[in-house]
Amino acid sequence: MNIRGDSGSGKTTTAREVRRRYGRGCALIELDQFRRVVLREHGGLDAVAPGFIGMSARYLLSTGYHAIVEGILRTRSYGTVLRQPIAEHPGPSHVYYLDVSFEEAIRRHHNRAEPIPVSAEEMRGRYVALDTLGVPAEHVIPETSTFEQTVATILDTSGLAGMAPATPCPTRCARCAQKRTEDRNAMPATTGRHDEDGPDDVYVQDVAVHPAHRRRRSVAGALVSSVATQARLWGCHRLWFTCAPGNTPAIATRRRLGLRNLPRNYTVDGIQVIADCKGPGRDRPVFELDLPATGPVAEGAHT
Numbered sequence: 001m002n003i004r005g006d007s008g009s010g011k012t013t014t015a016r017e018v019r020r021r022y023g024r025g026c027a028l029i030e031l032d033q034f035r036r037v038v039l040r041e042h043g044g045l046d047a048v049a050p051g052f053i054g055m056s057a058r059y060l061l062s063t064g065y066h067a068i069v070e071g072i073l074r075t076r077s078y079g080t081v082l083r084q085p086i087a088e089h090p091g092p093s094h095v096y097y098l099d100v101s102f103e104e105a106i107r108r109h110h111n112r113a114e115p116i117p118v119s120a121e122e123m124r125g126r127y128v129a130l131d132t133l134g135v136p137a138e139h140v141i142p143e144t145s146t147f148e149q150t151v152a153t154i155l156d157t158s159g160l161a162g163m164a165p166a167t168p169c170p171t172r173c174a175r176c177a178q179k180r181t182e183d184r185n186a187m188p189a190t191t192g193r194h195d196e197d198g199p200d201d202v203y204v205q206d207v208a209v210h211p212a213h214r215r216r217r218s219v220a221g222a223l224v225s226s227v228a229t230q231a232r233l234w235g236c237h238r239l240w241f242t243c244a245p246g247n248t249p250a251i252a253t254r255r256r257l258g259l260r261n262l263p264r265n266y267t268v269d270g271i272q273v274i275a276d277c278k279g280p281g282r283d284r285p286v287f288e289l290d291l292p293a294t295g296p297v298a299e300g301a302h303t
């Protein structure tokens with residue numbers, strides 16, 4: 001895939017975001033990195049950068065990577081090395097040109113988060129309007145397209161959004177396999193106990209949302225709601241919960257869900273606690289929730 005455009009067209013940010021959303025298995029060749037950082041080279045007829053970039057793209061494609069080549073990549077200097085992999089590659093190729101007028105390029109240049117030391121005069125001298133490659137199905141994306149629209153267009157039209165990688169990461173690598181296992185283990189979870197001791201109620205134990213799933217997004221509420229749905233199917237009328245007396249997030253969640261704190265032996269920060277509730281020395285506040293036969297389960301809980 002080529003993502004090209006003049007200075008200020010947003011090609012670098014766009015290419016990085018496309019690659020980020022795709023994930024591992026997609027290489028990103030940035031012209032500025034290859035030419036300025038790796039080679040530390042100016043342009044010119046016998047520059048090494050075009051051949052280096054073309055060869056790198058071909059090698060990456062041969063190893064199963066998707067490859068994005070991003071940069072100004074003037075047709076005059078890079079046309080041949082970009083068209084060659086497109087012609088030779090057995091898989092699909094996609095070419096995008098982010099088209100911005102000179103006036104818009106200047107406006108964006110002045111608003112850059114990371115300014116670059118190029119004057120407007122220098123930009124005018126270098127500006128080339130609509131410097132497309134002239135290959136079939138080249139997409140010209142107009143300056144009216146927002147960043148979000150541009151990224152979505154590229155992911156959709158290239159098919160990258162639904163394409164599987166064929167690279168060591170993330171398909172065959174041991175670290176990626178471990179990460180997948182950790183992610184699975186980080187799933188939010190809760191258990192509900194329903195037995196003959198209390199056929200009318202369910203004890204909800206260990207509601208837990210891993211920090212990786214970003215707390216404070218109503219996940220605990222959704223878990224409680226799903227337990228409530230199951231409890232209603234069992235014909236139960238009540239859920240009940242405990243937690244450690246100082247567990248502020250747990251207590252806050254229970255309050256937010258509208259659970260009733262049962263009055264008992266003593267209070268901690270306004271919360272009623274039952275002494276020896278879960279065995280000697282294991283004092284716990286107890287909360288309960290009545291289950292209506294129909295309708296929403298708890299204030300704030302997702303259904």
Ligand SMILES: CC(C)(COP(=O)(O)OP(=O)(O)OC[C@H]1O[C@@H](n2cnc3c(N)ncnc32)[C@H](O)[C@@H]1OP(=O)(O)O)[C@@H](O)C(=O)NCCC(=O)NCCS
Binds near residue numbers: 218242
């Ligand atoms: C307690 C826990 C399950 C809450 O999970 P969560 O998905 O972040 O909770 P929710 O997003 O559903 O929170 C619902 C409400 O509870 C309150 N709340 C939750 N965590 C809170 C916190 N740390 N501080 C203050 N209020 C909190 C808020 O009112 C919140 O609504 P809001 O974000 O709209 O203000 C989570 O913090 C956790 O897994 N903790 C570790 C395990 C644990 O101690 N479990 C409880 C004992 S079994």
